[in-house]
Structure formats: C-alpha cells, structure tokens
Amino acid sequence: MTDISITRLNASQSDFDSSLAKLLAWDDSVDHQVNESVRHILHQVKTRGDAAVLEFTEKFDRLKVGSVAELEMDQNRLHKALDAIPQDQRIALEKAADRIRGYHERQNQKSWQYEDEDGTVLGQKVTPLDRAGLYVPGGKAAYPSSVLMNAIPAKVAGVSEVVMVVPTPDGVVNDMVLAAAAIAGVDRVFTVGGAQAVGALAYGTETIPAVDKIVGPGNIFVATAKREVFGTVGIDMIAGPSEILVICDGKTDPDWIAMDLFSQAEHDEQAQSILISPDAEFLDAVEASINRLLPTMERSEIIAESMGSRAAMIQVADLSEAARVSNRIAPEHLELSVENAESLVEEIRHAGAIFMGRYTAEALGDYCAGPNHVLPTSGTARFSSPLGVYDFQKRSSLIGFSAAGADRMGRVASVLARGEGLTAHARSAEYRIKD
Template identity: 85%
Template sequence: MSDFSITRLNASQNDFDGSLASLLAWDDSVDHQVNESVRHILAQVKARGDAAVLEFTEQFDRLKAGSLADLEMSKERLQQSLEAIPQNQRTALEAAAQRIRDYHERQNQQSWHYQEADGTVLGQKVTPLDRAGLYVPGGKAAYPSSVLMNAIPAKVAGVAEVVMVVPTPDGQVNDMVLAAAAIAGVDRVFTIGGAQAVGALAYGTESIPAVDKIVGPGNIYVATAKREVFGTVGIDMIAGPSEILVICDGQTNPDWIAMDLFSQAEHDEQAQSILISPDKAFLDSVEASIRRLLPTMERADIIAESLKSRGAFIQVADLDEAAEVSNRIAPEHLELSVDDPEALLENIRHAGAVFMGRYTAEALGDYCAGPNHVLPTSGTARFSSPLGVYDFQKRSSIIGFSASGADRMGRVASVLARGEGLTAHARSAEYRIKE
C-alpha cells in the first residue's frame, strides 16, 4: 500500500476550521431520480395495497408470489432457523440478546403523578406504542445484530406487536436474521423490502398492518421512503454513513487503533474514521500499522477508499483540545483510548456512544456490550440520542383540578386568555371560579 495516504490536520493551523468542515461534509441530498421513484412506489402501495407490494417485490427482488400471505414467515419457520444455525451462533445471539435486554430494562420509564395541597393532581402516563415496524436489510447484507438492537427495546417498552420486513432477493433467506427475530420475540415477519415495504408498514395493506413507528437501517431507497412517510408514522432517524473517532494519548498499541479505524471504514467507502492525538510520533506509528495491516483485510479496497476520502489524523496540543475538537465533530462512536477515560469524559458533551479505555473496542458495542448500536450520525449527536426503550413509548400529560384548584388557576387562566383575546377560553375557566 505504498500509495496510501490519509489526511493530516493540525488544530493549530490557521485554516483548521475550514479543513475540518470540508472533512466532515457529507452530502445527504437525495438524487432526484431516487426521490421520484420512491414517491411513485409509495403512492402505488397506498392506493393498491397488496397488489402493488407483490408487483414491486417481483420487479426488484425477483420473487414471485401469489399473495402476501405466501411472503409471511410463521413463528414455526423462525424457530426452525434458530434450530438450524450452528450452536456457536445461537449461543452468541442469545448472549447478546440477554445483555441488550438487561441494559434496556433499566431505561423503562414509569408513569408518575403528584398531588398539590388543594387536591389538584398532575402527572404523566407512559404508554407503549401499539405496533412497531422493523426494517432489516436482506440479501448480501445480513445484520442479525440489528434485529436484536431494534426489536428488543420495543418489546421491553411493551409494544404489543413488532412487524419485521426483510427482503429475500431471489428467495435468498438468511437463517441467522430469522433466528435473531425468534430470540427477540418479533411477532410477524414478511419477506419484502425496499420502499414498498416502508409504504406497506406506514399505510397498511390488506395483509400488512399499519404501524405507529418504523425503525431499522436500509439503503438509499429505504432511507428516502422513511423520510417521505414521516408524519404518517414516526421514524427512528435518517442515518448517514458510520463514523468512529478515537482520542488516544499515544500509549495504546498502534495495531489496535488501526484495526478500530478499519472496523468502521469497512462498512462502506463513505464511512468516516478519525484519530486525534497530541503525539505526532504515535500518529506516524498508526499510519505504519495501517499500511502493514491493510493488505490482510478482506475488504481492503473499501477500507482504503474510506480512509483516503474521508479519514483523518488530527494532531492537537493536549487531551483538552482533543475533547474540544471531538465535541465539534459530535461523532457516532467515540473511543477514549487513554489512561484516565473518566477524567476525559467530563469534557465530552456530544457523542452517540463513548467507549472507555484501551480495552473497549467499538466493535463490542456493535454486537454484545448491551447499549444500542443505533446511534446518531453526521453530527446529530449534538441533539439526539441512541435508540432506546423511550423511542417506543409515548407520554400523555395528566391534569385533574379540584374545585379549589380550578378556582385558583381559573383566575390566572382568565387573565392570560383575555390578554390573548380568546374570550371563550377565559369564560370557560371563569365558570369554575367561585363567586
């Protein structure tokens, strides 16, 4: 890999802000053709239901079926997949599922209320969604870990029905994905994909029930469809390319850091891997590790392109400045590969998930640490959070005034309503005021 090069930036250089902005820039504007295609598919599914879904499934996945009932997988079929996979895969899936469940059970929110002195009761009722839709990529890309990460929080939240859609191009079924669905307690599975599956979940068809929220990753057509149906249903997020940012003090084995950077770069050419360190000699050592290890990787071409086009090494004055730069980036995954990660964590404000210390590889978070791997990308960690139980719950405000409370607050509401010129509001409150 003698021609390999990775962008080097220094936080002290005059044009650092502009260079960093250019590095982080990612065009998420949707191609006009994709938009038109997705809108056409969604309109057809909304108007023609099952028939449209079957036609698009035949067209795009080369899978012909007489009815959508033929494309639903029974719970018995999911169980067969669970029994068919190698024992080590089943054991690993079950271990990961248990950890994910344990972690997410701690997020479960309960309803609450309190009573004021005059008997007025105020509170919040927490209710799970009735039905959630889970999109799972199919074909070559098979992500059983995503099934666990999306379905388990929904079930912990109390969602009554989780409906999963997964394309099976040319009838190609992935047993590990179906086994994960069995372990996670998915209720119904349809072997459909693409924008047509998103439309079916959003609008409902004769065979597929409409859901309240759609979660899960997909290609550009799936992401665009989720964007289009938002408002009819809730969605988790519009995810950009995967990202990792490693802050290292220069004391971690450079081979470990190189491989951690590879772990995100191998997703696709648009993935972003960034290393920040105050130690220039260490940055050189990691680059040497990258050159040596890259030829040994199965996805070497994808990793190389990702690192060349979107990767970077950033030299900073110290770890405080490293945290400052990291907060500007607001990465999806942040590794604190330093002696005292707890101290450095105090300075971190924006990150999807933070991996503490030299032994905490980001890859563990993708599979079996317990916290969710569905994380905000493209700087959205500034204002959003990992997928969790709270995404499958909604909150209703509870308000119950006593006669005394209605008298007291009615006087306040009356003044404010008349100030806004809303007389009926005022009189409604005034009827409850004691003479």
C-alpha cells in the same frame, strides 16, 4: 496494494476550522431520480396495497408469489431457523440478547403523578406504541445484530406487536436473521424489502398491518422512503455513513487503533474514521500500521477508499483540546483510548456512544456490550440520542383539578386568555371560579 495517504490536520493551524468543516461535509441530498422512484412506489403501495407490494417484490427481488400472505414467515419458521443455525451462533445471539435486554430494562420509564396543596393531580402517563415496524436489510447484507438492537427495546417498552420486514432477493433467506427475530420476540415477519416495505408498514395493506413507528437501517431507497412517510408514522432517524473518532494518548498499540478505524471504514466508502492525538509520532505509527494491515483485510478496497477520501489524523496540544475537537465533530462512536478515560468523559458533551479505555473496542458495542448500536450520525449527536426504550413509548400529560384548584388557577387562566383576546377560553375557566 499502494500505500494510502491519510489527511493530516493540526488544531493549531490557522485554517483548521475550515479544513475540519470540509472534512466532515457529507452530501445527504437525495438524488432526484431516487426521490421520484420512491414517491411512485409509495403512492402505488398506498393506493393499491398488496397488489403493488407483489409487483415490486417480483421486480426488485425477483421473487414471484401469488399473495403477500406467502411472504410471511410464521413463528414455526423462525424457531426452525433458530434450531438450524450453528450452536456457537445461537449461543452468541442469546448472550448478546440477554445483555441488550438487561441494559434496556434499566431505561424503562414509568408513569408518575403528584398532588399539589389544593388537591389538584398532575402527572404523566407513559404508554408503549401499539405496533412498531422493523426494517432489516437483506441480500448480501445480513444483520442479525440489528434485529436484536431494534426489536428488544420495543418489546421491553411493551409494544404489543413488532412487525419485521426483510428482503429475500431470489428467495434466499438468512437463517441467522430469522433466528435473531425468534430470540428478540418479533411477532410477524414479512420477506418484503425496499421502499415498498416502508410504504406497507406506513400505510398498511390488506395483509401487512400499518405501524406507528418504523425503525432500522436500509439503503438510499429505504432511507428516502422513511423520510417521505415521516408524519404518517414516526421514524427512528435518517442515518448517514458510519463514523468512528478515536482519542488516544499515544500509549495504545498502534495496530489496535488501526483496526478500530478499519472497523468503521469497512462498512462503506463513505464511512469516516478519525484519530486525534497530541503525539505526532504516534500518528505516524498508526498510519504505518494502517498500510501494513490493509492488505490483510477482506474488504481492503472499501477500507482503502474510505480511509483515503474521508479519514483524518488530527494532532492537538493536549487531551482537553482533543475533547473540544471531538465535541465539534459530535461523532457517532467515540473511543477514549487513554489512561484515565473516566476523567476525560467529563469533557465530552456530544457523542452517540462513548467507549472508555484501551480495551473497549467499538466493535463490542456493535454486537454485545448492551447499549444500542443505533446511534446518531453526521453531527446529530448534538441533539439526538441512541435508539432506546423511550423511542417506543409516548407520554400523555395528566391534569385533574380539584374545585379549589379550578378556582385558584381559573383566575390566572382568565387573565391570560383575555390578554390574548380568547374570550371563550376565559369564560370556560371563569365558569369554575367561585363567586
């Protein structure tokens, strides 16, 4: 395998901003044909329900059954899968689930209220969603970790019913995914995938119930379908390719850093891996490690394409400048492989997840650290947060005026309403004002 050449940038160069913007550019526009296909599928599922789901499942997954009910995996089947997987896999899933649950329980928001001086009660009522839908990729890609990361926060939030959909092309079922569903407390599982599964969750069919929100990763058809049904249901996010940014002071083993960059590059050719350091010799050492280790990787071709086309090594003056560049990028995963990570964290404003210290590999966050691995990509960490319990809860404002409060604030509302020319608003408030 020939050596790959990694893009080099220097924050001091005059065209750095434009070069960085070009590096980060990712075309997330939806292919016209994909869009048309997804809209057709969603329309069919919305208007024809189960019949459309069966047709598309036979067409795309080569799975022919007589009814959608046959595509449901009951709880016995989930627990049978849990018993069937190797013991080490079961133990690993259970340990990961415990850590994910423990972390997310600390996110749980409670209702609150207070009373002001005239007896008026104000507050906020926090209520879980009634039903959440979880999309899990199937086929060659099997992600039991994704089941845990999406289902556990929903159950911690108090969601009554979590409905999971997972495609099983040619009828091939992944027991580890079903085992994860059992551990996470998923209520119902349907072996349906693609845009048709998203449509079924959004609109409901005779057999698959409509949900309030759809979460979970998928291919371009799934992502496009989620975008289309948003508004009818909530969605978590439209995720772009995986990203990792590593800030290193030059004192970590270059092989460690190379493998950390590989951990995202192996996802797909569009994944992006970036290393920032003030030490030019260290950047050279990591590039040497990349080329030496690449032939040993099972997914070497994918990694090579990702690293060759989208990776970069950026030299900066110091770690503060590294933090400023990182904030400009707003990465999904940010590793601070430095001596004093806690102090550098103070300078970080935008990142999906921050991994502090040389021993904190991003891969631990993907599986078992505890925080969620569903993170904002493509710079959206500037305004978005990781998936959490709060994504499965909604808030209602509580307002209860006393007679004295209605008199006092009614006078304010009256003036404002008349100023806006909304007389009925004003008179509604004025009826409650004391003479």
